[in-house]
Amino acid sequence: MTELTPRQLKAQETKKNLLEKGLELFHERGFDNVTVESIAKACNVSKGAFYVHFTSKYDVFLEKFKDIDEFYLSFIPSIPDDLKASEKILLFYKGQMTYLRDVLGKDFIHTIYTSALALTIDDDHYLTDQNRQLYQIIRSYVEEGVERKEFKRELSVDEISMLVTRCMRGTIYDWIIFRERLDPVVEIHSMTSVVLDGLKCDSE
Structure with missing residues (x-):
């Protein structure tokens, strides 16, 4: 099995954080009240970084x-x-x-x-x-x-x-x-x- 590079590992961690934080925000605020920007902000990443991993909330x-x-x-x-x-x-x-x-x-x-x-x-x-x-x-x-x-x-x-x-x-x-x-x-x-x-x- 090919080992992941530090960059790939970082990308995996970012995606996991976006997923977990997004679900957490949906639970707290309701789906309609959560934006891509709020998910990205909660993970300290840009909206662009969000769209690298997901096409929408x-x-x-x-x-x-x-x-x-x-x-x-x-x-x-x-x-x-x-x-x-x-x-x-x-x-x-x-x-x-x-x-x-x-x-x-x-x-x-x-x-x-x-x-x-x-x-x-x-x-x-x-x-x-x-x-x-x-x-x-x-x-x-x-x-x-x-x-x-x-x-x-x-x-x-x-x-x-x-x-x-x-x-x-x-x-x-x-x-x-x-x-x-x-x-x-x-x-x-x-x-x-x-x-x-x-x-x-x-x-x-």
């Missing part, structure tokens, strides 16, 4: 979403191949919500999701982008379930995937609203189990 939490999705991808090998598709989905969601709850924490999740929702939600929004790793993982499990006749064929892969991912988003948003009154690990299992049971073939 939106990219600050977009970068964090990508990091989170990379964790989801790394979690896949821990799920046994011989399980049913529905069991894989439940295990994946358990790992996801445990990570969000115990590693990232509710305050951080509150910050990035409320910041994301402050923007116009369209087809290009990262929360709805079906090419996102998170959605591709769920879709692969759904396709597996359909192929193995675990799920009803009356619904398409897209329709089943939509229902299953809504369980995830609904759990996260309810966690943001209810905070300590709701455990996302328990809630995701309860909600998704009901939905998956309704999607299974009668022979299951």
